[in-house]
Amino acid sequence: HIAEDSSKLLQHVKFQSSNFENILMWDSEPDSIPGTVYSVDYKTYGEPQWLAKAGCQRITRKSCNLTMETGNLTEFYYARVTAVSSGGLSATKMTERFNSLQHTTIKPPDVTCVPKVRSIQMIVHPTLTPVYDGDGHQLTLEEIFQNLFYRLELHINHTYQMHLGGNQREYEFSGLTPDTEFLGSIVILVPTWSKESAPYVCRVKTLPDRTWT
Amino acid sequence: QGHEFRFGPCQVEGVALPRLWEAFQTMKDTVQAQDNITSVRLLRREVLQNVSGAESCHLTHDLLKFYLNTVFKNYHSKIAELKMLPSLSSLANNFLFIVSKLQPSNHESLSVSDSAHRRFLLFKRAFKQLEIEAALTKAFGEVDILLTWMGKFYR
Amino acid sequence: DGVAALPAPQNLSVHSINMKHLLIWSPVVLPEEKVYYSVEYQGEYESLYTSDIWIPSKWCSRTEGPECDVTDDITATVPYSLRVRAILGSQTSAWSILEQPFNRNSTILTPPGMEISKDGFHLVIELEDLGPQFQFLVAYWRREPDTKEHAKVVRRGGIPVHLETMEPGALYCVKAQALVKAIGRNSAFSQTKCVEVQGEALPL
Numbered sequence: 122h123i124a125e126d127s128s129k130l131l132q133h134v135k136f137q138s139s140n141f142e143n144i145l146m147w148d149s150e151p152d153s154i155p156g157t158v159y160s161v162d163y164k165t166y167g168e169p170q171w172l173a174k175a176g177c178q179r180i181t182r183k184s185c186n187l188t189m190e191t192g193n194l195t196e197f198y199y200a201r202v203t204a205v206s207s208g209g210l211s212a213t214k215m216t217e218r219f220n221s222l223q224h225t226t227i228k229p230p231d232v233t234c235v236p237k238v239r240s241i242q243m244i245v246h247p248t249l250t251p252v253y254d255g256d257g258h259q260l261t262l263e264e265i266f267q268n269l270f271y272r273l274e275l276h277i278n279h280t281y282q283m284h285l286g287g288n289q290r291e292y293e294f295s296g297l298t299p300d301t302e303f304l305g306s307i308v309i310l311v312p313t314w315s316k317e318s319a320p321y322v323c324r325v326k327t328l329p330d331r332t333w334t
Numbered sequence: 335q336g337h338e339f340r341f342g343p344c345q346v347e348g349v350a351l352p353r354l355w356e357a358f359q360t361m362k363d364t365v366q367a368q369d370n371i372t373s374v375r376l377l378r379r380e381v382l383q384n385v386s387g388a389e390s391c392h393l394t395h396d397l398l399k400f401y402l403n404t405v406f407k408n409y410h411s412k413i414a415e416l417k418m419l420p421s422l423s424s425l426a427n428n429f430l431f432i433v434s435k436l437q438p439s440n441h442e443s444l445s446v447s448d449s450a451h452r453r454f455l456l457f458k459r460a461f462k463q464l465e466i467e468a469a470l471t472k473a474f475g476e477v478d479i480l481l482t483w484m485g486k487f488y489r
Numbered sequence: 490d491g492v493a494a495l496p497a498p499q500n501l502s503v504h505s506i507n508m509k510h511l512l513i514w515s516p517v518v519l520p521e522e523k524v525y526y527s528v529e530y531q532g533e534y535e536s537l538y539t540s541d542i543w544i545p546s547k548w549c550s551r552t553e554g555p556e557c558d559v560t561d562d563i564t565a566t567v568p569y570s571l572r573v574r575a576i577l578g579s580q581t582s583a584w585s586i587l588e589q590p591f592n593r594n595s596t597i598l599t600p601p602g603m604e605i606s607k608d609g610f611h612l613v614i615e616l617e618d619l620g621p622q623f624q625f626l627v628a629y630w631r632r633e634p635d636t637k638e639h640a641k642v643v644r645r646g647g648i649p650v651h652l653e654t655m656e657p658g659a660l661y662c663v664k665a666q667a668l669v670k671a672i673g674r675n676s677a678f679s680q681t682k683c684v685e686v687q688g689e690a691l692p693l
Contacts, residue, residue, distance in 0.1 A: 167375025195383070197479065199372055218366045223478060268489070281613045281649035296610060296654030313485045315352040337670035347673050348566045348594075357564070407538045419544045420562070427532035427565035434567075 127212035130157055130204040134214040138225040140262065141250040145185045145200045156207035161185045166197035166218055188251045194222050194265065227262065227318035230271065232307050234323035238330050240295040241303060245271055263288065266311045276304040299330035338489045341394050342387030346435040349428050351488045357424040358477050364416055366475040376460045376472055377479040381453045390487055391438040392450030397480060398429045400458065405473045495582040498526060498555065498573045503587065505596040508622050508669060509560050516555040517575040525576040526554040533567040543572065551576065566672055568592045598676035601625060601646065601667045605682050610655045612684065616665055618647030624668045629653060632660040632683060655686045
């Protein structure tokens with residue numbers, strides 16, 4: 122009976138990572154005992170000791186930001202949560218082995234779409250991450266993933282697409298009809314890791330051609 | 335889409351690293367959950383960090399041969415029980431293909447191959463220090479560490 | 490016992506076109522009986538290291554046959570052995586094994602289907618969708634004396650894609666070939682197709 126109650130205290134302990142922001146999340150059953158507090162510790166795979174995460178000891182919320190503690194891209198980590206109910210019941214659960222390079226998902230890029238008369242320019246802005254190199258330099262996604270590239274699509278009256286791609290910042294779709302609306306879609310791809318972001322979408326209209334007016 | 339590894343002078347075309355990841359992902363959580371020795375890591379920093387291009391061909395050859403001859407061979411029945419043979423088959427046959435394309439011997443000087451071999455022996459010694467079942471489970475669970483490292487040489 | 494009574498399938502062969510691998514065999518014909526088949530495979534690794542292990546095919550562990558798409562089983566560019574047996578109720582035949590192991594690098598690559606069209610001054614191409622293993626090399630040029638041939642890689646088929654913005658009054662020609670990096674091979678080029686653009690030059 123106790124085993125059954127303690128499993129209610131704590132479920133689905135896992136990391137959620139997006140652009141290297143690594144958040145430990147967990148659940149408890151809806152009708153579990155109120156007043157339960159949670160404590161988090163973590164360890165590097167291959168190291169002997171578990172370390173308590175300051176700021177996530179005896180908390181009542183069900184998440185904990187472990188970005189800084191799990192920021193080394195070549196390391197693998199475990200985290201675990203201990204739940205203690207007001208009645209003294211407790212449960213401890215551990216995550217699966219976690220590595221941010223493997224597990225992080227990529228957010229859509231930040232892009233500026235600039236309409237002109239017969240072309241549309243797209244400027245992709247670098248994406249900073251919470252990862253720092255040995256010299257304290259904050260890294261962008263582009264610096265972390267060597268073969269990251271962008272795939273840009275311009276959808277033309279629902280019948281065909283123009284494609285551009287590469288790892289530079291600026292792109293221009295040219296040879297377009299003035300005063301016409303287009304749908305742009307830009308994704309980040311990291312083929313080595315089979316990672317693909319959701320698209321950044323911009324709906325943009327080329328400028329009217331006033332050459333002969 | 336790449337499909338090419340460049341381990342220093344050794345070039346291997348025809349293997350898609352994302353497919354290897356796909357194959358291992360289906361086994362990863364199940365196998366890693368059976369590794370209770372979280373304070374020991376076989377493919378440690380000293381084995382894989384700052385490996386020169388020239389060394390990487392030797393080290394990859396040694397590591398993949400070990401995985402084929404020892405880890406996959408002896409862990410096969412456990413994977414069969416877990417009904418994951420197709421994934422292991424995909425991984426093992428692609429490792430076999432890579433090894434068949436790596437020709438480390440006639441490329442580099444003795445010091446390079448010695449350095450690579452010392453790294454490999456670090457790994458092998460750590461493997462031998464564990465009880466065999468635990469060692470096989472841990473080594474198999476560390477294929478993601480191996481693939482992460484191989485990814486640095488993927489174009 | 491009943492095993493020998495059921496004849497084993499014969500004449501196994503693999504037909505592989507554009508990285509789609511089909512194992513076929515002669516059916517076991519028994520009057521008023523419904524015969525099923527079971528297919529298994531072994532990669533080079535299994536035959537070298539665990540030769541007693543055969544793996545059930547993803548799609549044909551029990552199939553009406555007499556064919557089986559083994560594309561999803563063949564996931565490396567190494568030789569694969571394949572075997573089939575017949576099943577009738579509780580009876581199973583002996584295994585028939587493919588005489589020569591199959592390697593996917595022997596697949597037949599056909600020139601890709603290609604449609605070209607124009608939308609204003611845009612030259613648009615749509616290539617045959619041959620699956621995720623395929624990319625396409627597209628060559629295009631203006632048909633005029635000592636013209637220069639341009640080349641572009643199109644990453645996937647099945648969707649119309651802008652190839653070039655054309656100059657008015659010129660004839661543009663296009664041909665394409667399929668590329669499969671997994672086996673380091675490409676198809677022959679397709680037939681050339683051309684399209685012409687009427688109208689005056691664009692204002693600068």
